[in-house]
Amino acid sequence: MIPVTTYYAELRQRISESIMKAAHLAGYSTDGMDVEGTIDFSRSFGDISSSVAFRIAKGAGVGAAEVAAKITSGMEKVAEAEKITPEGGFINIHLDRGAFAENVMEWAAGWKGDAGKKGKIIVEYPSVNPNKPWHIGHLRNALLGDSIANICAFNGGEVEREDYIDDLGLQMVESLWGWLNLSSSPDKKFDHWLGEEYVKVNKRIEEHPINKELSSLLIQMERKDTEESKLSREISERCIKAQHQTAFGYGIYHDVMVWESDLIREKIFEKGMEILAEKGVAKKEAEGEYAGCLIIDIEAVKDLPKELAKLKEGVKVLVRSDGTPTYVGKDIAFHMWKLGLLEDRFNYREFAKQPNGIAVYTTSEKGERMGFGNASEAINIVDARQDYPQAVLRLALSLIGGKELSERVHHLSYGEVELEGAALSGRKGTWKGFTADDLMDEAVKKAESMMSDRNKIDEKERKTIARKIAASAIKFEFLKVSPEKRITFSWGNALNMEGNSGPYCQYMYVRAVRIIENSGGKGGDIASASSLVNDQEFRLVKAISAAGQIAQKAEKEMRPSIITEYLNNLSAAFAGFYEAAPILKEEDAKKREARIALVHAFMNVSGVMMALVGIEPVGAM
RNA sequence: GGGCAUGUAGUGUAACUUGGAUAGCACGGCAGCUUCCGGAGCUGUUGGUUGCGGGUUCAAAUCCCGUCAUGCCCGCCA
Numbered sequence: 001m002i003p004v005t006t007y008y009a010e011l012r013q014r015i016s017e018s019i020m021k022a023a024h025l026a027g028y029s030t031d032g033m034d035v036e037g038t039i040d041f042s043r044s045f046g047d048i049s050s051s052v053a054f055r056i057a058k059g060a061g062v063g064a065a066e067v068a069a070k071i072t073s074g075m076e077k078v079a080e081a082e083k084i085t086p087e088g089g090f091i092n093i094h095l096d097r098g099a100f101a102e103n104v105m106e107w108a109a110g111w112k113g114d115a116g117k118k119g120k121i122i123v124e125y126p127s128v129n130p131n132k133p134w135h136i137g138h139l140r141n142a143l144l145g146d147s148i149a150n151i152c153a154f155n156g157g158e159v160e161r162e163d164y165i166d167d168l169g170l171q172m173v174e175s176l177w178g179w180l181n182l183s184s185s186p187d188k189k190f191d192h193w194l195g196e197e198y199v200k201v202n203k204r205i206e207e208h209p210i211n212k213e214l215s216s217l218l219i220q221m222e223r224k225d226t227e228e229s230k231l232s233r234e235i236s237e238r239c240i241k242a243q244h245q246t247a248f249g250y251g252i253y254h255d256v257m258v259w260e261s262d263l264i265r266e267k268i269f270e271k272g273m274e275i276l277a278e279k280g281v282a283k284k285e286a287e288g289e290y291a292g293c294l295i296i297d298i299e300a301v302k303d304l305p306k307e308l309a310k311l312k313e314g315v316k317v318l319v320r321s322d323g324t325p326t327y328v329g330k331d332i333a334f335h336m337w338k339l340g341l342l343e344d345r346f347n348y349r350e351f352a353k354q355p356n357g358i359a360v361y362t363t364s365e366k367g368e369r370m371g372f373g374n375a376s377e378a379i380n381i382v383d384a385r386q387d388y389p390q391a392v393l394r395l396a397l398s399l400i401g402g403k404e405l406s407e408r409v410h411h412l413s414y415g416e417v418e419l420e421g422a423a424l425s426g427r428k429g430t431w432k433g434f435t436a437d438d439l440m441d442e443a444v445k446k447a448e449s450m451m452s453d454r455n456k457i458d459e460k461e462r463k464t465i466a467r468k469i470a471a472s473a474i475k476f477e478f479l480k481v482s483p484e485k486r487i488t489f490s491w492g493n494a495l496n497m498e499g500n501s502g503p504y505c506q507y508m509y510v511r512a513v514r515i516i517e518n519s520g521g522k523g524g525d526i527a528s529a530s531s532l533v534n535d536q537e538f539r540l541v542k543a544i545s546a547a548g549q550i551a552q553k554a555e556k557e558m559r560p561s562i563i564t565e566y567l568n569n570l571s572a573a574f575a576g577f578y579e580a581a582p583i584l585k586e587e588d589a590k591k592r593e594a595r596i597a598l599v600h601a602f603m604n605v606s607g608v609m610m611a612l613v614g615i616e617p618v619g620a621m
Numbered sequence: 622g623g624g625c626a627u628g629u630a631g632u633g634u635a636a637c638u639u640g641g642a643u644a645g646c647a648c649g650g651c652a653g654c655u656u657c658c659g660g661a662g663c664u665g666u667u668g669g670u671u672g673c674g675g676g677u678u679c680a681a682a683u684c685c686c687g688u689c690a691u692g693c694c695c696g697c698c699a
Contacts, residue, residue: 037639044643051641054679064679089679090642129699169699293697320697327699387625388694415626416693450661469661480647481634484626486692492648493633498661500634500647507661515658557638565635568646579663621661 005114006548007107012039012048015078015093019052022074028056028067041542046085046092047100053089064089097538098530101594104545105529108601111547111608117156119376122338123149126381127164130236131175132195134246135431136439136489137383137417137424143478143614144414145381146252147560150612152379155555160372164334165259165362167236171426173218174201176232177210180217191242192435194235199429222324224265233261237351244352244360246436250471251614253354255361256372258346262363263334266345269325272333273318275341281399282318292321294329296396316392328389332396339408340374341400348372379410379558384484387413412558415486439494443470446495447503455620465618472502472615479613480564500568502615505606508571509617512603515583516596524596531594536573536580540598543573547605551612563613567606574602 016036023030035052042049053068060067068086075084080103082096125145128138145161153159166172175194178201186193204210220228240257247253263269273294276282282296299314318329325333336342347367350359361370382390390411398406417424424431447469451462477494481487497503532541546566554562583599586592607617 034639038641042642043645049642051680054641057679088642166699171699290697295697317697322697324697326697330699383693384626385693386699389699391625413626418692421692447661452659452661454659485634486627488633490633496633496648498648501661503661504647507659511659511662518658561635565646572646575662576664578658582658584658620659 005552006111006545007103008545009549011078011080011103012036015039015048015050015081018076018078019050019071019091021076022071023052023056023067025074026067026070028060028071030056041546042090042092045087045090047095047542048093050091050093051089053086053091057089097533097541100545101532101537101541102526102529104541105526105532105597105601108544108547108605109526109597111604113154113551113608114156118152119158120160120374121152121157122160122162122373122375122378123152124162124164124378124380125149127166128243129166129171129426130239130243131171131198132239132426133189133191133431134243134436135424135426136434136436136494139250139436139439139474140414140417140478140487141381141383142247142250142252142436143475144412144483144560147475147479147563147613148379148381148412148555148558150614151551151555151560151563154551154608154612157377160256160375161254162338162372163254163257165236165240165257167232168222168260168264170214170218171198172232172236173214173221174198174205176221176228176235177201177214177217179231179235189242189245189437191239191246192437194239194242195426195431196429198426202427222261222264224261229261241352244354246440248355249440249467250436250475251356251616253356253358253360255358256348256370257351257360257362258334258372259363260330262346262365263330263337264325265365266347266363268337268342268345269330269333271342271345272336273325273329275336276318276332276396276400279400281396290315290317290321293317294319296392296399298392298395301395301399316396328392328396331389331393335378335393335397335409336400337373338375338378339397339405344369344371344373346370346372377408377410379412381412381414384413384415387411410558412483414483417487417489419489421488434489439474440467440470442491443474443495446470446497447473450497451621457620465621468616468618469497469503469506469621472506472610473497474502475614476502476505476564476567479560480568482561483559503621505567505571505610506615506618507621508574509603509606509610510619510621511578512574512599512606513617513619515578515599516603519584519596522593522596524598524600525590525593526597528590528594529597531588531591532598534581536577537595537598540570540573540577540602543570544601544605547609550609554612560613563609567609567613570602570606570609574606577602 016039020030020035033055038052039050054064057064057067068089068091072084072086072091080096080099082094084093123145126138126141128134149159149161175198178197220226221232282294284294285291296316298316316328317326319325346363348361348370349364349367351362352360354360394406394409444466447466473495477496550562550566583595610617
């Protein structure tokens, strides 16, 4: 039996049992049918309906209307059902609104999610190279990752938020070359400056190729204990400090940063490759095109996923013939570490104290053992262009430990953010004007200009609120689109603060806060909830009742858009509720108390849901 | 060449995984609503052959086949 954590789920289960009993009594079989899955809110036929009669009818060779009628007449009483009627083959349940409201309110008042019931989950995001500022594409990644981490934690996971720092390879050496050979010095936020230098280097390379220079510099940079490697680490760390200012401004935090150079230095990569070789998953080629390489022979694998079938020569290189690791090789070793297949040999030191009060640690040459990694599951927020290497990664894991192992790694693939058809390119610098910082600046400006002058708040508080509103607008806008869809960026959409938006949800929350404030602190009375029966009250109660399912579904499907969609519906239901009937001015004491309690319930559920997509409620706006 | 993803009112999207009744929401357009708990709001209205063509089914935006369009991926790059 699936654990029932919400009242609405429990109600559906009771309805389902009642239907099944009645079906059996009438001589129908429901074997293998997901009866509960056919039961949900109905828009205009009763309140809750089931289509199970159609399925039963098919097996029994009779009409659905007849089946529905027989089941309906034989159903045991469901406490909250006022009446149950068959209509056109559907079984429609008309709720006793008062009884339903009582149950929902009792549940909603204490809803807090599930603490610590599951294993450790590592969520990796956004893993931006340490030589440029976050642009709006990186931001989408970070927002998805942050939200998924929140959702997993809310549902009981022990979440570790990780950032992978790719400080080796071509990109980094180009930036290092620029540092050593271009004359300009930092005159703005360091990540922005470094990103622009990187663009200059690339322009230069197009005009005067410097391949030889770069490859000898690369060797020095990737060798440990050289001046070049130390300098590159210094530059990277400085860039990350600047990127962190961006992240913190959006309320995005991490627990640990894992550096690629440390993965190599601590021989975690080497150890991983050894294990692959021992298990026969990877082999060193003696001759032919891949002589000297460590490869995975994918052609030999049975049940190959379709997308991997066309791999060149059926081979994936993990270590090149010159002994250097490939990206895929490193990623496989990294995930072996994540899942506890490799000892945690990293040293860690505190990198920064984050504004949320939690320190973010970094792998480091000098430091202490800490015990990161070793998770039961890993969720990777990686864009759709990397579907292929992510599939190779899972394939490699399945070769090591079978399906059970590979299924512990999940890829949340998301579509690119583009600018009217053009891609955002770090190399070409098309990100200029479209950084996460630019976006926040514009959003804060707009939020400030919209703020009411009704509130007596000082300039500092005003700024804080504007930042929260700005962040909420941006987050909601990025998260409300399904991850797999590409986004064509537009300022108008990104700064949306009306209608289906973050600030709309915040605004409804503010209205609720104000009502509670004006109520003189009286808490409302859940015991009066049975009076919540008018259309608007019922609509809000129904919306609230769905919250538990929504939070679970969002995790299962790894889609924060499910939460934003819900928040919009919930907020609209609340808006309709307070527009339609007086709350504090209601004369009937029972109704008044019940409505105040409903406002509380809304605030609890809305507050929880906003937190899951990283939106902070404000007290005024 | 192969693979993956996307295609829904003027615009942006939800529902597709698990088929269910009248395709939901927002923006825009139009018409209203503030002596009353905050108008970033509310109410009404306008606008859809769900890319196209077949098939399966009592029932298709949803599943299957085909097709068109767009984007991405298929390296000893990351």
